[in-house]
Amino acid sequence: xxxxxxxxxxxxxxxxxxxxxxxVASTPAEARAAAERIGSPxxxxxxxxxxxxxxxxxxKLAATPAEAEARAAEIIGLVIKGVTVRTLLVVPxxxxxxxxxxxxxxxxxxxxxxxxxxxxxxxxxxxxxKTNPGAILRLPLHPLIGLREHNVRRVAFFLGLDPEQRRxxxxxxxxxxxxxxxxxADLAEINPLVTTPGGELLALDAKIVLDxxxxxxxxxxxxxxxxxxxxxxxxxxREAGINFIKLDGNIGCMVNGAGLAMTTxxxxxxxxGEPANFLDIGGGAKADRVSTAFAIILDDPRVQAxxxxxxxxxxxxxxxxxxxxxxxxxxQRTVPMVVRxxxxxxxxxxxxxxxxxxxxxxSLDDAAAKAVAAALAEGGAx
Amino acid sequence: MxxxxxxxxxxxxxxxxxxxxxxxSRAMLEYGTPIVAGxxxxxxxxxxxxxxxPVYDTVAEAVEQTGANASCIFVPAPAAPDAMLEAAEAGIxxxxxxxxxxxxxxxxxxxxxxxxxxxxxIGPNCPGATxxxxxxxxxxxxxxxxRGPVGLVSRSGTLTYEVVQAMTDAGLGQTTCxxxxxxxxxxxxxxxxxxxxxxxxxxxxxxxxxxxxGDEEERAAAYCAREVRKPMAAFVAGRxxxxxxxxxxxxxxxxxxxxxxxxxxxxxxxxxxxxADSPSQIPGLLRAAGVR
Numbered sequence: 001x002x003x004x005x006x007x008x009x010x011x012x013x014x015x016x017x018x019x020x021x022x023x024v025a026s027t028p029a030e031a032r033a034a035a036e037r038i039g040s041p042x043x044x045x046x047x048x049x050x051x052x053x054x055x056x057x058x059x060k061l062a063a064t065p066a067e068a069e070a071r072a073a074e075i076i077g078l079v080i081k082g083v084t085v086r087t088l089l090v091v092p093x094x095x096x097x098x099x100x101x102x103x104x105x106x107x108x109x110x111x112x113x114x115x116x117x118x119x120x121x122x123x124x125x126x127x128x129x130k131t132n133p134g135a136i137l138r139l140p141l142h143p144l145i146g147l148r149e150h151n152v153r154r155v156a157f158f159l160g161l162d163p164e165q166r167r168x169x170x171x172x173x174x175x176x177x178x179x180x181x182x183x184x185a186d187l188a189e190i191n192p193l194v195t196t197p198g199g200e201l202l203a204l205d206a207k208i209v210l211d212x213x214x215x216x217x218x219x220x221x222x223x224x225x226x227x228x229x230x231x232x233x234x235x236x237x238r239e240a241g242i243n244f245i246k247l248d249g250n251i252g253c254m255v256n257g258a259g260l261a262m263t264t265x266x267x268x269x270x271x272x273g274e275p276a277n278f279l280d281i282g283g284g285a286k287a288d289r290v291s292t293a294f295a296i297i298l299d300d301p302r303v304q305a306x307x308x309x310x311x312x313x314x315x316x317x318x319x320x321x322x323x324x325x326x327x328x329x330x331x332q333r334t335v336p337m338v339v340r341x342x343x344x345x346x347x348x349x350x351x352x353x354x355x356x357x358x359x360x361x362x363s364l365d366d367a368a369a370k371a372v373a374a375a376l377a378e379g380g381a382x
Numbered sequence: 383m384x385x386x387x388x389x390x391x392x393x394x395x396x397x398x399x400x401x402x403x404x405x406x407s408r409a410m411l412e413y414g415t416p417i418v419a420g421x422x423x424x425x426x427x428x429x430x431x432x433x434x435x436p437v438y439d440t441v442a443e444a445v446e447q448t449g450a451n452a453s454c455i456f457v458p459a460p461a462a463p464d465a466m467l468e469a470a471e472a473g474i475x476x477x478x479x480x481x482x483x484x485x486x487x488x489x490x491x492x493x494x495x496x497x498x499x500x501x502x503x504i505g506p507n508c509p510g511a512t513x514x515x516x517x518x519x520x521x522x523x524x525x526x527x528x529r530g531p532v533g534l535v536s537r538s539g540t541l542t543y544e545v546v547q548a549m550t551d552a553g554l555g556q557t558t559c560x561x562x563x564x565x566x567x568x569x570x571x572x573x574x575x576x577x578x579x580x581x582x583x584x585x586x587x588x589x590x591x592x593x594x595x596g597d598e599e600e601r602a603a604a605y606c607a608r609e610v611r612k613p614m615a616a617f618v619a620g621r622x623x624x625x626x627x628x629x630x631x632x633x634x635x636x637x638x639x640x641x642x643x644x645x646x647x648x649x650x651x652x653x654x655x656x657x658a659d660s661p662s663q664i665p666g667l668l669r670a671a672g673v674r
Contacts, residue, residue, distance in 0.1 A: 106486050108566040108596055111493050126640075143494045184485050186566075212628065213459070213565075214485035245627050258564060259538025259593050262619040262629055266643075267660055269622045278629055311540040311547075312523060343523045343543060364544060365662050 001210045002049045006089045007224045008206040011183060017175035017190070018168065019203040022091035031072030034090035035065040044071045047087040048080050049229050051124075056080040061093055086228055094202055096194045100159055101125050102173070103189030104180045106211075112140035113180065115147075115173075117155045121192035147177040161201075168201040183221055184214030233296045240292040242281055249274025251375050252297035252306040252335075254290070256281050256320075264309045267364055273372035276303045287323030294327045298335070305336045305375035307367055312343025321349035325356040336374035340367040383584040384513035384558040385533065385575070386476065386504070387452065391517045392418045394450035394474065396457055396465045398430045398437060403456035406480075406521050407431055410454075413524040415517040419444040441472040452476040454510065454519050459483040462506060463492045470501040477569070478519050479506035489567035496569060503569025504562060509539040511560035522546070522559060530555015532668065533579035535572060536591035537564050537598070541619055545591055545661045552665030554673065557585045564593070572602035580610050587613040587673040589664055590655070592646055594620030594629065599646040607653035613671035614655045615664050618646045 003011070006024050013019055023034035024047075035042045046058030053059055058080050062068035068090060078085045099121030107114040117137045120128050128135055137158045141147050152173045156166040172193065180188040187209040194204050215222050227235055237244030243258065247265075251273045255261035258280045265275040277300070281293050297303055310320045321341055328334060338359045341349040353360055359374065361367035387393075393410070397403040398420030408431055411417050419438055420430045426439030438444040441453070453469040455462060455478065462481040469477045477496070484506050496503050504511060510520010514529040526543055528550040536542040542561045549556065558579075562570050572590060579585045588610065592599035599618060606614060621643040623629050647657045656667040 106490070106566060109598075109601070111490060111567060113487075113490070143490045181487065184487055186486065211486050213483045214487065217460075217485070243629075245624070245629065247622075247624065255540075257538060257540030258629055259536070259541035259591070259619045260544055262593060262623055263541050263544070263617075263661065265622045266619060270659055275622060278623070278627075311543045342547060343526065363548075363662060365660055 001212055001215060001225060003208045003210065003221075003224055004047045004049065004087070004226055005045065005206060006047055006087075008188075008208040009203070011179050011208060012175060012190070012203060012206050015175035015179040015182070016171045017179070017203050018172060018201060019206070020092045020094060022089045025072060025088045025090055026076070026086060028069045028072040028076065031088055031090050032065045032069035035062060035068035038090065038092050041093040042068050042090050043093050044068055044075060045089045045091065046075050046078065046080060046085040047089055048083045048085055049226065050081040050083050053080050058085060083229055094194060094204060095196050096192075096204075097197045098195045099192035100194070101128070101189070101191045102155070102176065102193045103187065103191065104176060104185070105187050107140060110140040112143050113146075113177075115139040115141065115151065115155055117158055119159050121194070125189075125191065146181070147174065162199075164199055165195060165201055172201060172203065179208070183208065184211045184218060185209060186211050233299050236292070237279070237296050240289060242279060242289060242293055242296065244296055245278040246300065247275055247277050249276045250302050250304045250379065251371050252276045252279075252300070252303040253309070254279050254281060254293050254297065254306060255309045256311065260309065260311060264307060264364065264368070267368040268307065268371060271365070271368040271372045273368070273375060276300055287319065287326055290320060290323030291327035291330065294331060298331060298333055303335060304378040305338065305371050307371035308337060308339040308341075309364060309367060310341045312341070312346060316345050317341040317343060317349035318345040318352060321352035324358070325352060328356070336378055338367050338371045338374060340364065383582050384516055385578040385582050385585070386511045386558060386560060387415075387513050387517040387519050389416075389516050391519070392416055392449055392451045393517070393519060394419045394421060394441065394444050394448070394453045394469075395435075396421045396441065396453055396455045396469065398422060398435065398456070399425055400456055404430065406456065407435070409524060410518050411435075413518040415519060418448040419450050441468045441474065445472045445474065450474065452519065453478065455479040455481060457481060463488040466492050466503065467495060470496045470499040474501060476502050476504075478504045478508070478510050479569075480508060480510060480520055481505075482507040482565075484565065486566050489565065493567055493569060504560065505568060506563055507565045508563030508568070509542060509561040511558055513558045514556050520561070522561070526550055527559070528553070528555040531557065531584065531586035531673065532589055533557045533582065533585040533587070534559040534589040534591070535575040535579070536561050537593050538591060538619065539564075541591060541661070545589065545617065545664055548662050549589070549665050549668075554665050554668055557582060566596070572598050573605045576602060576605060576610060580612065585612065587615075587668055587671065589668070590614065590616045590650075592616065592618045594618070594623050594643050594646075595641045597641065600649040603649040603653040603655065606655060613668065613673055615658060615667040615671065616650045616655050617658045617661055617664060618643045618650070
C-alpha cells in the first residue's frame with residue numbers, strides 16, 4: 001500500500017527525519033490559512049499516489065497567502081493520470097543548493113534491506129539507474145544487525161557531504177531506517193533530500209510503500225489508506241479477501257491463484273479479447289466469496305462475459321461450482337459465463353455446472369476462446 | 383531418481399490438526415508420502431489422521447521420536463516464521479512452507495538463520511513439491527501427474543498444476559514438480575532447483591514457469607546458458623499485467639519498467655530456452671526439443 005506524501009512525512013518526522021512542517025488543506029481557503037500560518041512563500045502540492053504530479057501542474061509555488069489560495073483553486077479538482085486531486089499539502093518553500101536521492105528498499109535478490117543513494121536527486125531514480133548507474137550507491141544492510149554507523153558514514157561520504165552536513169545526515173539516515181523497519185515498508189524514500197544555501201539538510205518529498213502482508217499488524221497504518229484514490233470495486237474486493245485489479249476490457253475473469261489469474265488474462269488477450277480485471281479468489285474459496293467476486297466483476301458495466309477458471313488444490317471444485325450456480329441465481333445482471341473447473345472434486349463440479357446450463361470448457365485455451373466469442377455475441381446483441 | 387523428496391523422506395507436518403493441514407496431510411498420506419509425525423503445540427500425545435500419525439508438542443520431540451527429515455508447514459502467517467525457525471533449530475534439513483501472507487521483513491531474518499543452519503527452505507507461499515510416484519509434500523493435486531523424464535520448477539501454485547496437467551495429458555511425465563513460491567523473499571530460487579534438476583540423472587528435460595516481477599527469471603536464464611545442457615521450455619505469466627500494480631503475489635509487480643514478461647521472455651530465448659505463449663504449448667515445445 002502506497003502512502004500519501006503527507007502521511008509518509010508524518011512517519012519520517014516521528015522518527016527524527018528533518019523536514020519542513022507542512023499543513024494539509026482540502027479547500028483554497030484552508031490553503032490560504034495554511035500559508036498565513038507558515039508566514040513565508042509556500043509550495044502547494046497535490047496529494048496523489050500517482051507519479052508525475054509536478055509535470056501535470058500539481059505542484060506550485062505561491063509568494064503570498066492570496067496566491068496560495070489561487071494556486072490551490074487551480075490544483076484542487078485537477079485530474080492527474082485519472083486521479084482527481086482532493087487534498088493538498090502546503091509547505092514552506094525551501095531554497096535549494098543541491099538535491100540528493102536517499103531510499104531504502106527490500107532487495108529480494110540480495111535478501112536485504114538496501115540503501116539506495118545518489119547525488120543526482122530530484123529525478124526518478126530508475127532514470128538515473130539507466131543513464132548513469134555509476135552515480136548510484138546500492139548498499140545492502142546486514143539482515144540481522146541492520147543499519148550501523150559505518151553504513152551511515154559510507155552513504156554520507158558517497159553523497160559528498162561536508163563535515164557539518166554529515167553530522168545532520170546521521171539522524172536522517174537512521175530515522176529513515178527506523179521508519180522503514182517500524183512500518184514494515186517495501187520502500188521508503190526521500191526524493192529529494194536537499195541542502196539549502198545555509199547548509200541545512202532537509203527532506204523535501206517522501207514516499208513510503210508498505211508491505212501488504214504486514215498490514216494486519218499495523219492498524220494505525222491501515223487507517224492511513226486513501227480510499228478516495230481507490231476504485232470502489234477494489235475496496236469491496238479487499239474487504240472480502242479477494243485480490244482484484246480493475247482493467248479496461250470487457251471479459252471478466254475469476255481465477256484461483258495469482259499466476260493462473262495472470263495467465264488467464266494473457267490467454268484472453270491472445271484469443272483476441274481484452275480482460276476486464278485481474279481476480280484471484282485465493283485458496284479455499286467459499287460460496288460467499290465467489291458470490292462477492294461476481295458482484296464485483298459485474299459492477300463494471302463494460303463486462304460482457306465472464307471466464308471462470310478454477311484449478312483445484314486448496315480450492316475444492318464442487319464448492320466453487322455450487323457457489324457459482326448460487327451466486328448466478330442472485331445476480332442483478334447476468335452475462336454469459338464460461339466455467340472451467342479442474343482438479344480436486346472436478347467430476348462433481350462438472351455435474352453441478354451442467355445441471356445449471358453453464359458453458360463449460362475442456363482447456364484454458366478453449367475457455368478463453370469461448371469467453372471471447374461470448375463477449376462478441378453479447379456485444380453484438382446489446 | 384528425483385529431487386528434494388522421495389521414498390526416503392520422513393515427513394513431519396507442522397499444523398497437522400488445522401483444517402488445511404489435515405485435509406492436505408490426508409492427501410499426502412494417500413499418495414504414499416511417509417508422514418511420520420505431526421506437530422501442534424498443546425496436542426502432544428494425541429494422534430491425527432484416524433490414529434495413523436502421532437502428534438507432538440515440539441519439533442524437537444517429533445524429530446527425536448520419529449527421525450523426521452523434512453517438514454511441511456501449514457500454520458497461519460503470524461506463527462509461520464517461528465515454525466520455520468523451530469524446524470531448523472531441531473535440525474530438519476528440508477522445510478516446505480505453504481503458508482501465504484508472511485511479512486517480508488519476518489522472512490528476511492528467517493531466510494538468513496535457516497541458511498546459516500544449512501536448512502533448505504522451499505517457499506513460503508508455495509504449493510510444495512511432488513516426486514511422482516514417490517512422495518508429495520504440500521498441496522499439489524496428486525492425480526495430475528504421470529511419471530516421466532521432465533523436471534518442473536515454478537513460482538506459481540495453480541499455474542503449475544495447469545502446466546503439469548497439460549504435460550500429463552500429452553503423455554509427458556515428470557520426475558519432480560516444485561513450486562518455489564510467489565513472495566519477494568523465498569528460501570530457494572529458480573537456480574537452486576535448476577541445478578538440482580541438472581544433476582539429477584533421471585531428469586532429461588526441464589520446464590520453468592515464471593511470472594512478472596523481480597529478475598529471477600533473467601538470472602536463471604543466464605545460469606541455464608552457462609550450465610544446463612538439458613532441453614528446456616518455459617512460460618512467463620503476466621504479459622497483460624499493468625505496471626505498478628501488485629498482481630496477487632507480493633512478488634508479482636512491474637516496477638520502473640523492470641520485471642516485465644517481455645524482458646524475461648527475451649532473456650530466456652537468448653539462453654536458447656523455448657518460451658510458450660500458452661501453458662498448452664509446453665508439451666509441443668518439449669517434443670520439438672526431442673523429449674520422449
